[in-house]
Amino acid sequence: MIPTLFASRLRARHLLAWLLPALLLGALAVFLYTEAPLAQVRALQGELPELFTVLGFYGDSSLPLFLLSYLYGLILPLLSTLLAIHLAARLITRPLLDGRMAMLLSASHSRGAVLLSLWWVMALYHLLLALAALTGQVLMALLLFPEANLLALLRLSGGFLAVSLVCPALTLLLACASPDERALRRRGGLLLYGMLALGLVARLPGWTRWLRFASFWSLFEGTRLIFNGASWQLPLLALALTLVLILFALLSFRGREV
Amino acid sequence: MIRLEGLTLAYEEGGIHDLSLRVEAGEALGVLGPAGAGKSLLLRVLAGHLPADQGSASIKGLDSWSQRQQVFREAVYLPSTPALEDMTGEAYLRFMAVYQGRFNPEKARRLTEKMDITLTGQCPRMSPENRRKLSLLAALSQDASVFLLDEPFLGLSALARGALMDTLRELRGHGAAILLTSHVLEEVRSACTQVAIIRKGRLVVSQPVEALSLTRQKVYHITFATADEAAAFAREWENAVELIGTRALVAIPASPQALLRTLARYQVHDLVGGREEAEEGFLRYHGDDVL
Numbered sequence: 148m149i150p151t152l153f154a155s156r157l158r159a160r161h162l163l164a165w166l167l168p169a170l171l172l173g174a175l176a177v178f179l180y181t182e183a184p185l186a187q188v189r190a191l192q193g194e195l196p197e198l199f200t201v202l203g204f205y206g207d208s209s210l211p212l213f214l215l216s217y218l219y220g221l222i223l224p225l226l227s228t229l230l231a232i233h234l235a236a237r238l239i240t241r242p243l244l245d246g247r248m249a250m251l252l253s254a255s256h257s258r259g260a261v262l263l264s265l266w267w268v269m270a271l272y273h274l275l276l277a278l279a280a281l282t283g284q285v286l287m288a289l290l291l292f293p294e295a296n297l298l299a300l301l302r303l304s305g306g307f308l309a310v311s312l313v314c315p316a317l318t319l320l321l322a323c324a325s326p327d328e329r330a331l332r333r334r335g336g337l338l339l340y341g342m343l344a345l346g347l348v349a350r351l352p353g354w355t356r357w358l359r360f361a362s363f364w365s366l367f368e369g370t371r372l373i374f375n376g377a378s379w380q381l382p383l384l385a386l387a388l389t390l391v392l393i394l395f396a397l398l399s400f401r402g403r404e405v
Numbered sequence: 406m407i408r409l410e411g412l413t414l415a416y417e418e419g420g421i422h423d424l425s426l427r428v429e430a431g432e433a434l435g436v437l438g439p440a441g442a443g444k445s446l447l448l449r450v451l452a453g454h455l456p457a458d459q460g461s462a463s464i465k466g467l468d469s470w471s472q473r474q475q476v477f478r479e480a481v482y483l484p485s486t487p488a489l490e491d492m493t494g495e496a497y498l499r500f501m502a503v504y505q506g507r508f509n510p511e512k513a514r515r516l517t518e519k520m521d522i523t524l525t526g527q528c529p530r531m532s533p534e535n536r537r538k539l540s541l542l543a544a545l546s547q548d549a550s551v552f553l554l555d556e557p558f559l560g561l562s563a564l565a566r567g568a569l570m571d572t573l574r575e576l577r578g579h580g581a582a583i584l585l586t587s588h589v590l591e592e593v594r595s596a597c598t599q600v601a602i603i604r605k606g607r608l609v610v611s612q613p614v615e616a617l618s619l620t621r622q623k624v625y626h627i628t629f630a631t632a633d634e635a636a637a638f639a640r641e642w643e644n645a646v647e648l649i650g651t652r653a654l655v656a657i658p659a660s661p662q663a664l665l666r667t668l669a670r671y672q673v674h675d676l677v678g679g680r681e682e683a684e685e686g687f688l689r690y691h692g693d694d695v696l
Contacts, residue, residue, distance in 0.1 A: 149504070151500060151503045151504045152504060155490065155492070155500050155504075242488075245488055246484045246486050246487075246488030247488040247489075247490065249449075249452070249454055249482070249484050249488060250482075250484065250488045251504075252453075252454065252473075253452055253477055253481070253482040254477050254504060254505050254506075255474055255475070255477045255478045255506070256474070256504075257474050402456075404454065404455050405449070405454035
């Protein structure tokens with residue numbers, strides 16, 4: 148990694164624009180578990196049960212389960228997807244097109260070191276996104292539900308982070324292989340939103356359950372993480388998948404015209 | 406220092422075909438050619454950003470593609486479009502200094518004064534000329550022995566152009582090898598020791614800059630009585646004739662004796678002649694490509 152390059156790509160204002168919504172959404176999700184909003188949510192669920200199933204409703208017997216349904220079911224994966232596509236375009240595709248990448252590569256640093264530095268920026272943004280959402284949850288939980296199982300929330304967040312890292316790894320590879328930003332957004336959108344949609348549809352009863360194998364989001368099994376502190380096999384598998392995607396990205400970038 | 410041997414690369418509609426060039430230490434080669442001639446492509450191959458289909462491109466004996474990381478311990482590349490980061494000019498210079506690791510602050514200070522560069526303000530909001538000057542400053546302030554500069558004079562004021570020419574002469578004096586591209590002959594004549602003209606990716610001519618004046622020709626504008634007369638003359642005088650109605654344009658390198666003998670057999674209304682300017686000679690190499 149090249150520390151100068153890594154540091155130059157971090158933008159405080161830009162980071163805040165992503166972290167603040169994650170923090171607020173985390174806090175809001177916990178607030179929804181208080182009596183009055185929860186009653187409204189239950190009423191709505193009674194009217195639209197299929198919608199709640201698709202959105203990943205696992206019940207509301209405990210705060211972690213409720214958060215798994217309302218935060219980790221769609222909102223945070225969607226934020227991760229948006230962030231991954233945005234970062235790949237900002238850090239790789241645009242500099243490739245406007246000549247900034249040519250300048251970065253016109254130095255005695257290897258292409259691998261340059262790409263890995265940019266990858267660590269993407270990974271750090273995702274780590275901070277997960278941490279911001281967790282901070283929002285923990286702060287609100289400490290305020291409203293001091294007896295809540297905070298360790299379960301921590302495990303949920305850790306598992307989600309491990310799986311969500313597949314998003315930037317995938318967009319890193321796509322950015323190296325795409326001719327321009329439009330192609331990256333098209334391919335990235337098709338693949339990542341497609342996988343998210345498959346993950347949602349797979350929650351419906353019936354044959355669609357098999358679709359979960361087509362989406363890496365199925366590696367995030369929140370209920371296991373909540374109830375079993377030692378169930379880290381799937382998140383580790385996601386990290387291995389991330390590693391493989393990064394290796395492919397490095398290979399693609401080695402032969403890429405600049 | 407810089408060597409191209411039979412370099413061939415197919416690229417989009419153009420490309421480079423069998424190009425061979427050399428630049429030794431203390432020399433500056435100016436590659437001239439119109440837009441789309443393959444000048445930038447040539448530099449991108451030398452900078453290790455594109456692999457060649459055939460032939461080789463090397464810097465100090467290091468292959469530009471397979472040993473590009475080592476190449477950039479010796480060489481500096483400046484693309485034709487300033488590629489600056491989203492930061493202030495000062496921050497950009499600090500970033501490049503640490504990132505490149507061979508930045509010479511004393512050189513940077515002198516160049517900043519000479520070129521009158523404003524370093525305050527965000528790079529994306531700078532004037533196009535200041536952006537160009539800043540990217541030149543970042544490139545030329547490095548301690549390197551090979552400089553690959555794509556259109557370095559483009560968009561510069563007369564003052565900055567003069568300062569750049571001085572700097573290039575200074576670098577040459579310290580033994581650096583420079584390869585730059587341009588589409589303006591006068592810039593190359595002032596800044597370089599060698600000139601290479603390329604057309605549609607092929608080398609048309611490569612010679613010392615001084616030789617440019619020796620290859621200048623004399624151009625005669627002849628007006629005939631009729632278009633038929635002009636056409637008949639064009640058939641007889643095969644070399645370098647451009648025909649427009651009753652007028653013919655002839656360029657000859659030596660004495661007009663033979664031309665005058667031939668013209669004696671035709672009805673000539675007017676004959677105007679003069680020494681070809683260097684710029685006209687450059688245009689002659691490119692034919693209608695320049696237009």
